[in-house]
Structure formats: structure tokens, C-alpha cells
Amino acid sequence: MTDFDNVQDEDAKLCPFFQQQKEECYKFFDEWTDPEQTDFIQSCLAKMSHHQHSQINTYLRPMLKRDFISLLPKRGLDHVAETILSYLDVGSLRCAELVCREWYRVITDGMLWKKLIERKVKAYPIFAGLAKRRGWIRYLFKPAPGEQHPNHLFYRRLFPKIVRDIENTERNWRGGRHNLQRINCSSESSRGVYCSQYDDQKIVSGLRDNTIKIWDRNTLECTNVLTGHTGSVLCLQFDDKVIVSGSSDATVRVWNVEGGQPVNTLIHHCEAVLHLRFNNGLMVTCSKDRSIAVWEMVSPSDITLKRVLVGHRAAVNVVDFDEKYIVSASGDRTIKIWNTSDCDFVRTLIGHKRGIACLQYKGNLIVSGSSDNTIRLWDIESGTSLRVLEGHEELVRCIRFDHKRIVSGAYDGKIKVWDLVAALDPRKPDSSLCLQTLSKHTGRVFRLQFDEFQIVSSSHDDTILIWDFLGPDDAS
Template sequence: MNFTSIDNSSYLDDNISVKMTATTNNYEKTSEEYLTTFSTWNDNEQLLFVEKLLYNMHNHQHGQINSFLLPMLQRDFIGRLSSCGLEHLAEKILEYLDIQSLKSTELVCREWYHIISKGMLWKKLIERKVLSDTLWFGLSERRDWNKYLFRQILINKDQHKRNEFYRYLYPKILHDINQLQINWRTGNYQLERIQCQSRNSKGVYCLQYDNNKIISGLRDNTIKIWNRNTLECIKILTGHNGSVLCLQYDEKIIISGSSDSTIRIWNIETGELVNTLLHHCEAVLHLRFIDKMMITCSKDRSIAVWEINSPIDIVMRRVLVGHRAAVNVVDFDNKYIVSASGDRTIKVWKTTTCEFVRTLLGHKRGIACLQYRDQLVVSGSSDNTIRGPNWHGRSGVHTHMTNNRITDPEILEKLFPVVLQKFCLRPFSGGQGKYRGGDGVDRRILFRRTMTLSMLTDRRVHHPYGLCGGENGQCGKNLLKRVDGRLINLGGKCSVPMEPGDTFILLTPGGGGFGKVNDEEDKNSEQTEFQSFIERGSLFDYKLTQEGV
């Protein structure tokens, strides 16, 4: 540490002064020798020497040392960055602060307040909230202050707002959000009625709205557009020959589906019918479109995937089948398509390839509604329940199984010279999580004659994956136990000769878990009960048909 003595005082680099008493005659020469020797030591040796030096000093000397050591440790790195022309780095550091910390930071000093003001950090904080929270996003559109965010000011040619505007806007937003939550909890709302009932209008099946208009699909085969402020009907679209059951619109077009089995595209400005799509053979129950992709579902149990090149150029890309009753609702994003049906199941498909992924089970009656966001599916059913991912996976249920899914032992042993030695669930093969994956099956077949066994199985190398922190399920195994006791792993796909006395062991994979295990739950707790098998067969199909009607 270098310092210079001037008038019985010394000055450090940061203008910190320490009062010095009179020195002895040889102090200057001796201290220089000590400092020269001290500088030749390494860091550890210097620290040891200073520690011993402090032990040999008096308490009042410790206080004086602390008086000039403390300011050296309290560095204003934010202010130093600003003074060095690196304000952008200081702004980047302060961007990570939450609202309370940002308020406190403004009060530290005038320089810090200037950095926050110049960097528009309150504006950036609001923009982060709008991007990450759907409530903030919706409120920004309804209150119309989204035009002051991001680059909307340049687009709308509006006057630039100062940091103080966003500083006072933030608490107003919090007040609005708090008031909305209170209104939801207390049921405080203002009811406005649209008088759309007439001799021909017998009910509203679907609607969508924004700040300016409400578009509704009616049972009288029409689509009506209402002014959001005056609640007056400003346009009626006619063309369907059946009730309008579903619709969706954007800034250019309205797409509607009807009980007349057609999908129609309308110009939202003129109300002109520009295209009619024919594919489904029964009522179109629901549709969803995003950008250039549209999904429709129907009472005919099919799901159609469409590619929208323009309102007059819409081609069908793929038809998805698998549900055993009417498909009531669909939803999708860039990763998955999710569909719900009257057959009590929810099916998941890949958006890009339309490949089937899995079936979600849990409802006891047909599913009427569904919403899918960020790998979270919430569904409602006529069994009077609303379900999300809050149930454990079904055990013994697999996808892509053919006619050997659950063949009765009597039929298997009658058709082939084999003996079914074991057929049970495979405990603990499902992935752990807040909601466990379903367990696989352990099936063992003894061969009594020379035969050839062919198998086509999957998930023998790659685990069934978990979601949202859930663990993967166990892989399946195909094992061959020879008469002499040898155990051979056959892999996932092969054909192998079987001799009398050989045993084929089929261990199917378990499902992946969903969600992280809570801290209070024992992750390794034993499963005390197994999920029962779901209903199958002709009587169950007949029941589904009755429920669908």
C-alpha cells in the first residue's frame, strides 16, 4: 500500500486521510526496508505477517486501522462504471433487480438514480412482466398501455415517455391486478346483456371477442358481429346450413365450423364468404388455427390438419384417427396437438410429424372441453370433474399395441402351443414424480414346441421420458431363458427360434412421471396400490356410443 506523508497525515488513492502522529528519526528509512521486504513475499506470507502484526497492536490502533480500511472495502462499482463511460454495464446489472430492490436503489444516491432513469429500467421491468405473465399481457391490451412498450411508440409515432411515466405506471398496474383478483374472489362484476334472442335465434354456441367487437356463432346458422362498446349488431354472416358450433378469427379472416359438416372462411372486413372446406362427414365440433396451421375435429371421430397458404388456398395435410367417439375439442402449439373425445380419453400427437405420442386417462365420462398451454393440459368432463395432470398414470396400459394387447390366457394357449406362466404388473417401473407414471407389465410365456418368435417393440434403449421435472420410466426388456438356464437379452426387434422348454420374458416399459416430488413426500416410498385396467370391449364401446348421443 503506497501513501505519502504530508503535514502529519497520509492520503490514499481514494482521498481517504488518516491522521499520523510524530515519527522517530529512523522511521522513514526502516519502514522503506520493511515494505521492500514485505513486497517480496507471496500473498499467503503477507497475510500471515499482517495477522501477527495486528495481534501485537493495541485496541485503539485496531479502531484507527478499521477507520481507513472500511471505506476501501465499500466500493461503489455501479458509480465507478458510470464514471468510466460504462453506463450500459451498470444498467445491465441493475436490470436483474425486483421492484422493491429497484425502489431502494433509486434512493442510494443521485448518480444511481440517473443510471436507472437513463436506462429506462422501470419500462424494462414492465416489459419483462408482460412477456412472462399472461395477466399482465392481457391487462396491457385492455388498458391500452401496451402501446408505450417495446417498439410500439416508434410504430404509432407517439411521443416518447420519460422514466417517471413508467415509475408511476407500475403501482397503477399492481392496483388494477389486485382489484381484478378481489373482483374474482368476491364475484363483483358488471353484467351487460346483448339482446340476440329472436324468433329464429335460439341459442349461442360459440363466441370470441376483443376490445372492439364480439363475434358469435348462433344456432340459427348465422354468425353475428357486435360492437363491443354499444352492444349493437353491426354485421350478420349467412351461408351455413346448420348451427355454427365453433369459430375463430384474426385481423383478416373468420373461420367457422358447423353442424352442416363444412368449414367456411369469411373476410372479417366485408363479411364475404371466400372459401368452403369439405372433408368431415359429420358436424365440425371445434377448430383452432395459428399462423399457417389449422386443426379441426368432428363428430365423425377424426381430426384434420390443414395448411393455410391464403384464405382461398387451404389444403389438408393429414387426418388423425384413433378416438372411438366424437372428438369434441382440439388445441395445439408448435410441439404437440392435444385432442379430447367422448371416449373419455385425451390423445397427444406431434405437431410437425402428426405422430401419435400418448393417451391421457382419468375421466370417467366423455370430455367436453380442454385447454393446453406449456405442456399443461386441463380438461372438463360430464363426470363433473376438472382434471389437469393431477392423477397417477394408469398401469398396464400401452400405446401402439396391436391385437396382443391383453389377449386372454385361454385364447393364447388354445391357438398356440404355449403356457402363460405369469401375467402381472411390473412394480416400480413407472417414473417417480408428483404424479407417478403407470407401471408396465411382466409376461412370461413357456414354449412347448419348436417355433419362431418374432417381436417388434420399442423403448428398450431410450427411457419413456418424464415431464416438468418427473423422472423417466424404466426401459422395457425382451429376455429369452433357455432350458439350460442361460438368459439372453433379445433387444427390441428380432426373430429367434424357440425350443421346447424355452421361456420368453416380456417386460414392458413404465410411463414417465409428471412434476417434481414435493419435499415433504418420500420419493422412495413404496407404491401401496396399483391402478386398475381401463374398460375395454364391445359393451364399453356401446356405452361410449350412448354417452356420445
């Protein structure tokens, strides 16, 4: 019996006619419309004391609660209950399983742990990468014809393993623990691997012996050699259709990625092509001749020169771009910004004390490496130098960054891993920024690329090294 019921009983004792009057009130109340009933109750509440309000609130609170998740399936709306719970984060979903049997049934029947994993695979590269590396990608999304996915418990047990994998990988990055694989690219005429790029199936490398070699990611065996350049292959990029390479022979060549057949040769620069980037029908190349060429790529065989950008006073060593800006860096110690749409010059960034050998541009951030042995972080809009990273002993030749870390390679043969988040925080001391130094190359590091799990680097020592931070599979 509630306190409110006790009050009613006491009132009945005090007034002999209370029960009779109450019944008469019920008759009037039942004849009124909803708005009239509400108005009457509000008027009664206005005449009551604070103490009475508290008692009524205690009585009403449980009446206002509804277990809508349990009620929806009873009305044939299981899918609505599943959709509501599917928006929960990991911790909330764990708690929801413990509410009652009906909630647990909705979560189980709706395969909500599977759906949670699928959302994270779509949203986060580390989940997508793990799905491929560990092989559980085959248990997600639509099953292959003739196959059936596991039950709910498989995904409920899989999720903690995924979290452990992610945590272990981060600890390995910070602790420098890795498995190392080596590709020996040496030949009679080979004296260095100037550039490389990889995907899940292959590594494509440009060599000083004028060739492009393609390596199988699983066997690390050479599967194809592309010949045609008459000078060292200094830069390259590939997608699912073409490989584009630049050489000290001053040409840019286009190759079919399937089979490696030559498709096109672009002759414009009068000295070595030092770097190139292409994306969404646009390509930008730069050269020792101090110029930057902007190309329109209709197809692999239909590439036309759109604009030539001049302004640097020394070799242009590297370019990068997106839909807003083209960014170039030169031996003249400057970084120049150009509008992508009309190729107009925007601004010059000045800060490095010697020539700039490498950079990457993404969002509002530029990270550059120089022969002054430093790395600089820049705000592209303001042109402000945000931080200077020191630690390499020779020219910083290659650099890449993602949302968490910067990885740099230098002529001192070392690869350094830096904490990007800390580097962007001016309160963090310089001593906390370099997480690890990796020293397995015996020659200058020319190029590197990395993802959530690995670094792939190439060097003057004729090797490509694969630094894997993922670690063994947790089968427990």
C-alpha cells in the same frame, strides 16, 4: 485515526530506527514490479499473527469498496451505469434511488422506471393487458411522431398504480366482484349461441340460426352477419386474416376477417363438425362422424387434407394441438394423443365415467370436462390423472385454463373459477379449489374464453356475457 495507524505509532516509539527503516523499505518496494510487490506483502502477511490480520482487514475493507455507479458517469459512461441499474427488480430499484444523489440522477436521467414497466409489459400478459385497458401503452416504447413522453416522475408514480390494479383484479377474481355486460343475440330464428371468440376490437359468435355475428367490443353492437352455413354454427376460430367455422351442415367454411366475405368451403366430414383448431399452417377438425381431419393450410384458399385420424368409438367432441401433440376427446369417454408431425397414435387416457365434452391442452397439462359432471387434470406424458374437480351439477361443456386458474361452464348454467395452482398440489383439500361460482346465465353455458381481466361466455339463453374483473381506474 485507525487501529492500524495506532499500531504504527506504537512501533515507532518502540524502535528508534523504525521510521528510517520504513523509508528504506519504501524505496525497495517502489522499485519492484507488481508481482514482486504482491509476493513481498503475502510473505509479510504469512509471518503475522491472527490479531494483526484482523487489524489489517479493517484497514483494507474500505479501500476495496468502489461506488462504480458514481464513477462511471465521470468517465463518460453514463449509459453503462444506466444499463447496470436497469437489471434491478422493483424493490432494489427503490433502494438504489436512496443510495445517493448521483445514483438517483442516473435512475432519473436513464428513465429506468419507464424501462422497468416496458420490460414487464413485454414479459407478462397482465401488464400488457393493463397497458391497453388503462391507456398508458401510449406512453411506452417509441413515442408517436410529434409526441413527447412524460418525465421520469410520471413513470415512478405510475408503477404503484399498476401494482394496485393487479392486486385489485386478483381480489375481484377471488371475491367474485365484476362488472357485467350483456349482448342479446336473440332473433326470430335464434335459439342459442354455440361458440364465441373475442379480441380487443370484436366478439365473433356462432349461432344456432346458421349465422356468424360479429359484435363491436366498445358499443356491443352487431357490425356484420355472415351467412352461408345451412346448419347451426357449432365452432369457430379467427386470427388477423380469417374466420374458420364448423357447422352441423358437415362443412368447414373460411371467411375473410375483414368484411366477412366467404373464401373457402371444405367438404370432408359426413356429419356435424363439432370443433376445430388452427395454428401455424395446420388445422385440425373433428366430427360427429367419429373422425379427426388434419389439414395443411397454405393460404385461406389453399387448404388440403393431410391425414384422417380414426380410433374413437363415438363422436369426437373437441380437439387441441401444438407442435408436439394432437389431443382429442370423445363421447366414448376417452382422450387420445397423437403425434403432430406424423399423426401416429401415442396413447389413450381413461378415467372419465361418461363422455368428454371439452378440453384444453397446454404444456404437459390437459384439463377436460365431461358429462359425468367432473373436471379432470392430466399429465399428457405419463397419462396420469392428477386431480378430479367436482362441483358442477350437470355436463361440463366448456373449459379453459391459464397459469393461475381454470374457468369452466356447464349445462347447469353456472361458470366456476378454480385455483389451478392449488389443484396441482395434492396436499390442498378439495374444498379449497373452487374460488367462485358465477350464476348469471339462464341457460346452458356452451362456450367461454377468458384472460387476466375478464370472461366472455355464450349460452343457450341467446346471450353473450362479459364478466369484467378489472374495476374502475385508480386516478388518485
